[in-house]
Amino acid sequence: MSQLPIASPSVVRTYAWKLINRHRSALIRMLLLYATAAVMSLIPAWIIGQITNLASDHQLTSHKISLLVGGLLVSSLFYAGLSFLARRRSYVLGETIFAQLREEFLASVLGLPLVEVERAGTGDLLSRTTNDIESLARTVRFALPEWLVAIIQAVLTLVAMLLVSPLASLASLVSLPFLFLSTRYYLKYATPGYRRERISYATMSGTVSETAEGARTVDAHRLAERQSKRIEGNIRESFYAEMYTLLMRVRWFPTVESAFALAVASTLAWSGWLTLHHRISIGVATTVTLYVVQINIPLDGIISWLDELQIGQTSLARLVGVSVVKDDRPQSGPDPSDETIVLRDVHYAYRRGHDVLNGVDLEIRPGERLAIVGPSGAGKSTIGRLIAGIDAPRIGEVLLGGVALRDLPLSTLRRHVALVTQEHHIFIGTVRENLALAEANASEDQILRALEAVDAREWVDALPHGLSTELGTTGFPITPAQAQQLALARLVLSDPHTLVLDEATALLDPRAARHLERSLSAVLSGRTVIAIAHRLHTAHDADRVCVVRDGTVVELGTHDELVSLDGEYAALWRSWRSDRVEDS
Numbered sequence: 013m014s015q016l017p018i019a020s021p022s023v024v025r026t027y028a029w030k031l032i033n034r035h036r037s038a039l040i041r042m043l044l045l046y047a048t049a050a051v052m053s054l055i056p057a058w059i060i061g062q063i064t065n066l067a068s069d070h071q072l073t074s075h076k077i078s079l080l081v082g083g084l085l086v087s088s089l090f091y092a093g094l095s096f097l098a099r100r101r102s103y104v105l106g107e108t109i110f111a112q113l114r115e116e117f118l119a120s121v122l123g124l125p126l127v128e129v130e131r132a133g134t135g136d137l138l139s140r141t142t143n144d145i146e147s148l149a150r151t152v153r154f155a156l157p158e159w160l161v162a163i164i165q166a167v168l169t170l171v172a173m174l175l176v177s178p179l180a181s182l183a184s185l186v187s188l189p190f191l192f193l194s195t196r197y198y199l200k201y202a203t204p205g206y207r208r209e210r211i212s213y214a215t216m217s218g219t220v221s222e223t224a225e226g227a228r229t230v231d232a233h234r235l236a237e238r239q240s241k242r243i244e245g246n247i248r249e250s251f252y253a254e255m256y257t258l259l260m261r262v263r264w265f266p267t268v269e270s271a272f273a274l275a276v277a278s279t280l281a282w283s284g285w286l287t288l289h290h291r292i293s294i295g296v297a298t299t300v301t302l303y304v305v306q307i308n309i310p311l312d313g314i315i316s317w318l319d320e321l322q323i324g325q326t327s328l329a330r331l332v333g334v335s336v337v338k339d340d341r342p343q344s345g346p347d348p349s350d351e352t353i354v355l356r357d358v359h360y361a362y363r364r365g366h367d368v369l370n371g372v373d374l375e376i377r378p379g380e381r382l383a384i385v386g387p388s389g390a391g392k393s394t395i396g397r398l399i400a401g402i403d404a405p406r407i408g409e410v411l412l413g414g415v416a417l418r419d420l421p422l423s424t425l426r427r428h429v430a431l432v433t434q435e436h437h438i439f440i441g442t443v444r445e446n447l448a449l450a451e452a453n454a455s456e457d458q459i460l461r462a463l464e465a466v467d468a469r470e471w472v473d474a475l476p477h478g479l480s481t482e483l484g485t486t487g488f489p490i491t492p493a494q495a496q497q498l499a500l501a502r503l504v505l506s507d508p509h510t511l512v513l514d515e516a517t518a519l520l521d522p523r524a525a526r527h528l529e530r531s532l533s534a535v536l537s538g539r540t541v542i543a544i545a546h547r548l549h550t551a552h553d554a555d556r557v558c559v560v561r562d563g564t565v566v567e568l569g570t571h572d573e574l575v576s577l578d579g580e581y582a583a584l585w586r587s588w589r590s591d592r593v594e595d596s
């Protein structure tokens with residue numbers, strides 16, 4: 013199973029830059045507030061230096077003390093107030109940016125070609141929508157603002173140190189090579205480690221969700237042990253990936269801490285020596301040493317948030333990667349001239365070198381009811397998928413009104429052709445909301461008529477709150493057959509010209525299915541209906557029957573024509589009839 017793409021660093025950078033640009037003025041205002049707060053945080057160390065100077069010169073009067081302590085108090089109060097305002101702004105901005113990111117990600121996910129989603133499996137996507145969104149939320153809400161604050165504080169503290177005494181500040185530089193080299197080493201080797209960690213989470217969610225979704229198959233084929241082993245393998249991979257990044261941190265953090273301690277010790281020693289030799293005052297020595305102690309806090313912040321930023325960057329690359337997937341149907345060419353569907357020499361393979369359709373030729377006239385029948389694995393559903401434009405042929409063409417389906421954007425395509433399979437989904441919401449998904453402006457009357465067309469009116473009326481009954485995982489439970497009826501009612505409401513029904517009534521009992529198909533066909537008169545069917549009464553009621561075997565059309569004609577032809581369809585029909593006689 014392939015993974016969805018991961019955006020390259022340059023794509024991520026461009027994306028992040030665009031995002032920042034969109035909020036430039038809010039960002040600048042926030043940074044200015046932080047900078048003012050940072051300046052306030054520098055005043056106490058300077059005041060303490062002044063007090064030390066006055067004390068050493070025996071010039072400390074109560075008036076001066078009150079003045080300086082007053083200054084200390086006011087600057088601390090200003091610092092607290094400004095920090096509060098700046099933090100509040102940055103959290104609001106973080107939430108806004110994160111909400112946009114999430115919305116854009118959702119739009120990319122919904123715009124993903126279905127084939128890509130099927131190819132990548134739900135695990136990868138699930139991991140991106142959960143793990144990656146969560147870690148990006150942490151980055152945007154906390155890591156990024158804290159990191160920016162730390163940078164501002166560090167820069168301003170450095171400027172203040174240099175203003176007070178460039179000479180005394182020199183000693184603090186000894187720690188820079190250690191910090192620089194160890195951080196460079198860390199970033200170089202930790203980044204791929206974090207990427208590997210994220211991929212291992214995605215693989216693990218994939219295996220777990222695949223095992224849970226296919227629980228029955230796992231049970232039936234006694235695959236439990238095999239799946240357990242795979243999950244164990246995935247856990248082992250995650251464990252080693254996490255061990256690696258942990259090891260990187262274990263090496264890096266002590267180096268950083270030692271570098272900080274070294275900076276304080278050397279500044280203290282150096283400024284002490286300068287004071288003893290009367291090169292600087294004791295107040296300057298105090299202020300500079302205090303600044304070095306103080307700068308360690310933002311530097312520690314810059315470095316330790318880097319870790320979180322790395323994870324955020326990896327997650328952003330995975331989220332932006334989804335939007336990198338090329339639209340498989342960009343807008344191009346003219347609109348379809350009519351609703352005729354033509355399949356011309358269509359070949360299709362799910363796996364390279366294994367064609368499951370081998371040159372299908374078929375023309376479906378507007379308003380026709382065509383039944384596709386044939387043995388299991390013949391390629392009927394695949395033809396249905398190609399007619400619905402979910403996938404494009406490897407060779408040949410599928411045309412709608414003279415336009416290749418692959419040239420129609422999804423929204424246009426769905427106005428013309430829609431597919432309903434046995435797989436259907438009930439969303440959390442009322443019956444009304446579930447149906448209005450197909451047509452947001454549907455009136456109560458239209459909704460009721462759609463329910464009547466699929467024989468569902470009676471049971472919906474009997475629900476505790478009728479159309480307002482909540483359905484879905486947390487709502488009123490309905491049977492799979494009822495869910496299938498709602499899926500068909502949605503199709504009636506969306507009213508495309510061509511409907512592909514792939515065993516869309518398979519979950520209903522045969523009598524109910526036939527009744528439903530007949531009431532549906534009354535509503536759908538004038539629409540093209542392509543029904544892929546196991547039950548041959550569907551074929552009997554259709555205008556034409558298409559028999560597929562080994563990926564090609566072997567017979568095509570009306571029910572009566574094919575029965576009198578006495579070929580493949582006649583044999584299928586006879587055996588189906590005799591089964592039914594035996595059943596009854």
Ligand code: ATP
Binds near residue numbers: 362388390
């Ligand atoms: P059935 O009546 O059992 O649904 P069908 O006639 O609809 O069968 P298809 O589902 O179109 O047949 O399958 C045609 C061939 O393609 C089969 O050999 C099937 O195993 C293969 N196939 C179907 N879906 C996939 C897939 N997603 N990946 C790989 N092979 C597939």
